[in-house]
Amino acid sequence: MESMNVKDFKGKKQSASRRRVLCIVISLLAVFIVAIILVGVLVWKFSKCGDNVTPLSENFRGNMTFGTTTEIPRTTTDLHGDGPWKNLRLSRSVVPIHYDVTLYPDFYENNGWFYGNETILLNVTEITKYILIHVNYLNITKTHLRYNSTGTSIPIEEPFEYEQNQFWVVQTKTPIPKGTVIILDLQFDGSLTRAIVGFYKSTYINHDTNETRYLATSKFEPVAARRAFPCFDEPNMKAEFTVTLVHRHSYIALSNMPVERVYVHGRLYLGGTRVE
Ligand SMILES: *[C@@H]1O[C@H](CO)[C@@H](O)[C@H](O)[C@H]1NC(C)=O
Ligand SMILES: *[C@@H]1O[C@H](CO)[C@@H](O)[C@H](O)[C@H]1NC(C)=O
Ligand SMILES: *[C@@H]1O[C@H](CO)[C@@H](O)[C@H](O)[C@H]1NC(C)=O
Ligand SMILES: *[C@@H]1O[C@H](CO)[C@@H](O)[C@H](O)[C@H]1NC(C)=O
Ligand SMILES: *[C@@H]1O[C@H](CO)[C@@H](O)[C@H](O)[C@H]1NC(C)=O
Numbered sequence: 001m002e003s004m005n006v007k008d009f010k011g012k013k014q015s016a017s018r019r020r021v022l023c024i025v026i027s028l029l030a031v032f033i034v035a036i037i038l039v040g041v042l043v044w045k046f047s048k049c050g051d052n053v054t055p056l057s058e059n060f061r062g063n064m065t066f067g068t069t070t071e072i073p074r075t076t077t078d079l080h081g082d083g084p085w086k087n088l089r090l091s092r093s094v095v096p097i098h099y100d101v102t103l104y105p106d107f108y109e110n111n112g113w114f115y116g117n118e119t120i121l122l123n124v125t126e127i128t129k130y131i132l133i134h135v136n137y138l139n140i141t142k143t144h145l146r147y148n149s150t151g152t153s154i155p156i157e158e159p160f161e162y163e164q165n166q167f168w169v170v171q172t173k174t175p176i177p178k179g180t181v182i183i184l185d186l187q188f189d190g191s192l193t194r195a196i197v198g199f200y201k202s203t204y205i206n207h208d209t210n211e212t213r214y215l216a217t218s219k220f221e222p223v224a225a226r227r228a229f230p231c232f233d234e235p236n237m238k239a240e241f242t243v244t245l246v247h248r249h250s251y252i253a254l255s256n257m258p259v260e261r262v263y264v265h266g267r268l269y270l271g272g273t274r275v276e
């Protein structure tokens, strides 16, 4: 009797779990069908735009973050043909040694932009023509490459963004030999209000005065550092950083390391004392 009950119970459990599995399969199928229809509608809508590839607006890209829409940027980025940018992972032929990053967040009043520049010291560990660096939702306005030893410029092709894998692709005219230490200089800007990851604007209310206060904050894990500044955004590509934050006098800059130096109107202060 008891064993019957147990069997019964197991049986019921099995069929219950079978039902549950079925429900999941059905709902997955439903999602899949909706996805196919959605892609169909999108493809149809876009093909109505004619043969010219119309860039999607920022808003639209922001709204459509689920998997199926990644198909769309491919049409624009495939113009670049095949190359190492098609690999999702970075090669280790160029590794960062040190980043010198300057960020100028403009989060005051209703503003929500930031500007930045950086110089990255790189070690070329295998002969290569390519430097791929992660970037997402940034406009890179200047790219320059030079030798660390002499400071001489290294001629490069027109750099481009391979959006699909979030790469900024820098290609040199001639290969750089293994063992060379080079410097990549980049200038960029981005929005502080597009998301709450990367580098973004936050607010809080001071309950003593009911005043709304603004701040610019960062959240980089797991892959959002590339939204704040171009970087080799993989955990095995560690490097040292020097970070400079430019801000109004009445604001405070915080980091996970102590302040090294402070400039006020171009004058250097160390430990609160003016030295220059
Ligand atoms: C989607 O985009 C529209 C503008 O196209 C915007 O008004 C809306 O807030 C966005 N929705 C989300 C969830 O980001
Ligand atoms: C960024 O640009 C400013 C102004 O041109 C310059 O003083 C600074 O050295 C640059 N910083 C980096 C890290 O390139
Ligand atoms: C560059 O990489 C090579 C190979 O990993 C290493 O032996 C060398 O010490 C590195 N150079 C610098 C300056 O980090
Ligand atoms: C970069 O160049 C400077 C100046 O020539 C030199 O002191 C430094 O050791 C070089 N760094 C590397 C990692 O080679
Ligand atoms: C990039 O630049 C374009 C045109 O100058 C601008 O419309 C866009 O908002 C910028 N995007 C970012 C993320 O800075």
Ligand SMILES: *[C@@H]1O[C@H](CO)[C@@H](O)[C@H](O)[C@H]1NC(C)=O
Residues within 6 Å of the ligand: 207, 208, 209, 210
């Ligand atoms: C702040 O706002 C709350 C609710 O709006 C109000 O109850 C409180 O008195 C205000 N405090 C001050 C200091 O104005």
